[in-house]
Amino acid sequence: MLNIPKIVENFPKLRQSSEIHADAPGGTQVPETVINAISHYLIHQNANLGAPFRTSKESDQTLLYAGNTVQALLNARKNSEIIFGNNMTSLTFHISRSIGNTLQPGDRILLSKLDHEANISPWQLMAKDKKCEVDFVEIDSETCTFNKTDLEQKLSKKPKLFAFTACSNATGTLNDIKNLTKMAHHAGAIVYVDAVHYAPHKLIDVIEWDCDFLACSAYKFFGPHVGILYGKESILNNLQPYKVRPAADSNPGKWMTGTQNHEGIAGTAAAIDYLASLSGASSSTIKRTALEAAFNRIEAYEKTLATSFLQGIKKLNGIEIVGLKDLTTINQRVPTFSLTSNKVSAVDMAKQLALKGIFAYSGNFYAKTLMETLGYEAKGGVLRIGFVHYNDLAQVEVILNELKMLLK
Template sequence: MPFDVDAIRSRYPALAEGYLHFDNAGGSQVAAPVADAVADTMRAAVSNRSTAFEPGRRSGEIVAAARHALADLLGAVPRGVVLGPSATALTYRVARALAGTWRPGDEIVVSRLDHDANVRPWVQLAARAGVTVRWAEFDRATGDLPVAQYERLVGARTRLVALTAAGNANGAAPDVAAVAAIARAAGALTYVDGVHRTPHVATDVAALGADFYVTSAYKWSGPHLAAVAADPALWERLRPMKLAPSPESVPDRFELGTASFEQLAGVIAAVEHLADLAPATPGLDRRGRLRESFAEIQRYESALLARLHDGLASLSGVSLLPAPARRCPTVSFRLADQPPARTAALLGERGICVSAGDYYAYEYFEALGLRDSGGAVRASLYHYNTEAEVDALLTALSELA
């Protein structure tokens, strides 16, 4: 059966307002079942976790169900899923725990393709620990992150390799599995930023070889909540700072304070929503349904991306930032000598939402020499976008050009 985008769009109440959303890399719109789950949980008797009474048991069940849902989404183990308020907060939390195991003279490897949330925490803590930072560079001509460079960057003193599963500036999807294999052979851990990749491609943490994989639910139709998945045995080796009476068990000891139970209910609903976006083979479990949904999502979004990319390439005055064929549906560009913020504002006046600036891809735009002049304009697709919307964006840009 074809991917029914009209039926899917009907599940997103915000789309009825009529804006054209090409700002999805900054956060998708929320699916109706997610909003309902959050609201229903806030209306119900849900107390802090306790086994003594039903409202307390409900919150514990919500937390457990959220871990299972995220495990299905990522191909992880529920006990290995650590929950938190954002990918940035969780990465800092993991970085502090790992930095406690580093010694002067150790090394880490970060990349200039990454969002700063997977760069700055490592760089800052490396400086405190006397650890050397080595940089993986992206190819300026292709926009890709070459694997070969990791053979010389990773060595016996490397403790961590941090890289993105998809660059949020140009969509480039590096060969994470190949880099992770190099890191593992040297005895190093791999921390993978999956925030930009998870909404578009079926995720299998084990196949990627990621020791840690972080994702944010608000990028895939959910609430503002994040999670890091890792092998429970790896979490057991780490001792984070925490309150004395808070749990010692994994994964709870990495989660600070009381969980947002209503948002966790939203995460569960978001995963279920994603699993139901395409007709599934009868008898599949949720993990299998997610794989089939994402196969259709990827096929649909790839066609939209081709239409958008080819249309932008044909417009006079539009300069596309380089991106490889292996990518997520994201395009960055500049319109002649117009400041990107001005382009975004003019499109915004027409009800077309795009991002402008460096989108926290700080090192990427510094390396290109574009950050001081405003970065670029970013159009990022999601499975509720349509061909008609892509054509409307292209028409608007043609008129602005």
């Protein structure tokens, strides 16, 4: 099992105050090792790449190490399939231009109503430029899961691209990525997976899933603000990058516009090393193996947090979870909960929790299409309580008690 008090000791922000972070879906806190890796890079190695002097050579090594480390996290086949950038949104806008150039007017693309806007707007704008048609997979509003009949019908229109989330950042709903990818490939679509919200909770596996692209963001998995894009080599090789002439002509350099956030990339590798360290295995263990063990522990622990929260919310009057609510569906979600009340608005609940030192967001969290579809957008959205492995059962209890008080 995870030793939570020991884990919290690793996080300067968490160990120094009693504030309760239920805001992880908006961005996680960082362990000391990540902060140290960023400082170390800036103090000892700060340079641009490709020169013969020490700091530049060490910067080359830092980026190579980070690429290898992200490769282990995603289970990519090659380091050259790992592209760094500012954030998931920028990377998605960037690659969407190159993918758009392979499409013809009238081609269809398929998006989902469960997604964050970062996996919707870039594709809609690309479709507008290229005169393509856009379809959306409908969701079942009770469960906030894809409507299977609608999905099959939309795939039968033979879209060229299917972009969907691995996990909703609003409701915590998980998608069956492997099966969806198989169905999309069968229909002739390439698959773009948003794993931003999935990454801190479960272990990504691009080989097992066979997706063509996958994007995530280190600041959601205990690292700094750096975006990550995985692209299957065979597909990257056939796309034309938008790049400056002197930049590399090979993967991944041709996709990484301008000078990268080297210190952030150093911190990203440290965040993955931190996750691997949660396996409890020795540092000589192969990183992917350590990550597998670590995420088994994270998942088991997060399930205890989710169970406690689901049971507690059921006992409160005037508030309910949006989407999957039952313990029977606990394996189809992560511990991220959207809540709505007929007594207090979401914005007021967030404000009152903040006064008690509990940090939680209200609104649409850029899952705007979902909130519009469910009818919450016009009401100011929902309250989001999100847990990760550094939260504990006592904090769940405190939040439930505060919710009970403010609903009185």
